[in-house]
Amino acid sequence: MGNPHMSVSRRRFLGGATAGATLSLVTGTSAWAAERTRALDLTAARAVSTAGTTLEQVATPAAGTGYRRLLAGPGWPLVVRGDLAAPGAGRDDRRTGLASFVQFTDLHLCDSESPMRFEYLARFNDAAHRPQEALTVRGASSLVERVNALAAGPYTGLPFSLVMATGDNTDNHERIELDWYLTVMSGGSVTPNSGDPNRYEGVQSSGNTGYWNPQDPFRDSYKQAGFPQIPGYLGAAGATFSAPGLKTPWYTTVGNHDDSAEGTLPDLGLLNSIYTGDRKLEGLDDAEAARLAGLLRTDPAGAVLELGRLLTGGGLVREITADERRHPFSTQEFAKAHLNPAHTGAGPYGHGFTSDAAASGNLYYTFRIADGVLGISLDTTNAAGFADGSIGTGQLNWLEQQLRAHSGHWYDAFGNVVRGGAGGDLVVLFSHHTSTTMGNLLQDPRHFFEKRHDGNELVALLQRYPNVVAWVNGHSHENRITAHGHAVPERSFWEVNTASHIDFPQHARVIELTDNGDGTISLFTTLVESAAPYTADYSDTSDAALASFYREVSFNDPYATPNAKLGSPVDHNTELLLVKPSR
Structure with missing residues (x-):
């Protein structure tokens, strides 16, 4: 520094x-x-x-x-x-640093050998298969290395108080993926391999020319487009390594991929035998693929039934090694796993979740970012299916209670300020979904009789409280910063959306909050990449080289649109000005 x-x-x-x-x-x-x-x-x-x-x-x-x-x-x-x-x-020359922290988002630590995958639909949905996905665990660990090396914000010099991972920490809602995530964040020995411990059993060793088979010399469609042959790639990708873990306390926000199959399909209990079974669907003809892709977009429950039918003979099915560790987890199990002392790492114990969360499945909470700065983590997932989210009335009411309690003001029964006060907290909100991806108002089966609320309602609520300065989120896999203005300038706030760490550009974001001493505050947002070198030799399968290949292959994914996810200069490294709320 x-x-x-x-x-x-x-x-x-x-x-x-x-x-x-x-x-x-x-x-x-x-x-x-x-x-x-x-x-x-x-x-x-x-x-x-x-x-x-x-x-x-x-x-x-x-x-x-x-x-x-x-x-x-x-x-x-x-x-x-x-x-x-x-x-x-x-x-x-006047600014005073108030807080400095880091956002990870959309790590998508991926069991690429799982039977519960849709790689054959990549031409319809680029998220169905990514050629780099066998390296997600090493890529995330390299990002941890970067944050450990930085240690402090570039504009305040304040040490990071925490790292917040804003959802889609796992790719497919599997217990083994959750264990990988917790180990990468807290440190320890991790083996990013499932099924047969001695060989890779995913589509990238299938011999199918429609996938990149990185270890094999034959000319699959990816190699015809210039993808390299990397001897030992898959064996090295699944080998055990030691993850350093964050030196900074860290917290978790839940995302739709942490909540449902492929982040889209409702968990009806019908999929468990597919997750843990020994049959993997690796290909479909064009008509069947188009039909299933359509069901995933319009009828998730129907897609579940269709997938079961296809596994009994509707496509190219491969026998693999069954693995009980692929079993999907519940929201209660998600919270409980964070409470395992083996995953405490730099703390805090539970990483935002409590024994009450493990019992109820209510995955929202408050935490202290710094003196005078409060963090609020929401659960915007909807277990009814589809990728987008919303928020239930119970959680919305709880959020307003927190905003009131930390505003420093007193309110009447109708929510009007009756007396101003001093000493309120500045508030930073965290969620997985963005304000524009919270339109899924289907009844959530976890709270079936509860009304759901969209992003517009949440924005309106936040703008009632001048101490809200930022809403930090993910889900869209792109860098985008939105100004939410208000006729009363103090009621404006910034929405900071950061690109994923599975798709290029594979960013995380440092966020610093400062008091400028002139009636304004600033949010500095600085993007960071993993510690991996930009280029590695194809004969090298060290941890650093694998993390480098992870980034390089993500840029070259033929189904991805990396430039669209980059965002523009106004979404990258920014200083975001706000009127300082009166206290």
Whole structure:
């Protein structure tokens, strides 16, 4: 970490610049390159340290077409967003750091050998199969290494108080995936392999030319598109390794992939024998595949029945090794697993969940981010099926109770402020779903007679409480930052959505909260990549090389759209201004 006193001196040397720069000239011109260099210089001048973040360098594809390797490219400069409050001159020299923490999201630690997979539908849905998915566990562990090395926020220099994983921590709601997640976060020996411990039994060793078979020399469709042959890849991917675990306390928010099969299918108990069984469907003809893909989009319960039929002879079925560890977990079991002392790591015990959560399955809670800053973690999943979410009335009422209790004000029976107070907390909300992906209002079978509420209702509630400063979430697998303005400026807040760590660009985000000493506060959002090198030799199957391949292959996934998930400069490294709420 850089010297903060040296940082201030450099800032003043560069003329006390406080505004970020957005690159507006034509990409590739000398003028654009000069503007980018100037913006990066100003970014570095404002920071304590940019090392190890995308402020310093970013994974960038090599020139050309087809399969491309990744190189270290120039960093992304800080962009100041004054949508909700004007940036004041000189605030860098007045700002006081309030909080510094990290968001992980959509790790999707994946049992790629599971029978409960839909790889043959990748042409209809890019999430059905990713060629890099055998490496999710090593990729996540490499991200942990990055955060351990950074240790502090680039703008405040404050040590991270916590890491929050905002859902889809597992890919397919399996006990073995949950165990991998908990071990990666807390540290310990982990073996990312299921079924036969001595061989890989997923589609990437099937000999089917429709999948990338990385160890084999034959020309499958992926290798015809430029994908490499990597001897020993699958054996190394499933081998036991030691995960360092986070040095920082960490918390978990639940996502739809932690709650239902493939994040979409309702858990009716009909799938357990498929999960733990010895038959894996690896291919379908075009008509059957299109039919099943349609059912997954429109009739999840019907898709469950169709999958059972296909496993009895409707497609290309492979015999594999049955594994009871693939059994899906319940919401109660999800919370209980976090309470296992073997997974306490850097703490806290339970990682946000309590014995009450393990008994009730109510996976929402509050926690302390820093003095004067409260975190609230929600459960926006809906077990009725489909990927999008919503929130039940009971949880919505509980949320309003927390917002009132921490506002520092007194309210009447109708929710009106009757007397102002002092000492309220600033509030950061965490959920898996975004405000625009909370339209699933089907009755949740866990709370069948309870009304569900969408993202618009949640935004409206948050805007009643001026101390809400940010809503941090995932689910969309893209970087996107949204300003939620209000006629009363104090009631505005920012929604910070971060890309997943299974799809390229494989980002996490550092978030810092500062008081600017001028009636405004700032949220600094800085994207970070894993500790993996950008390029590794294909003869190397070390842990670092495998984590490097994880990123490289994700960029080249033929069914993915990496540029769409990147977001724009205003969604990357930002300073987000807000009017400071009166106390």
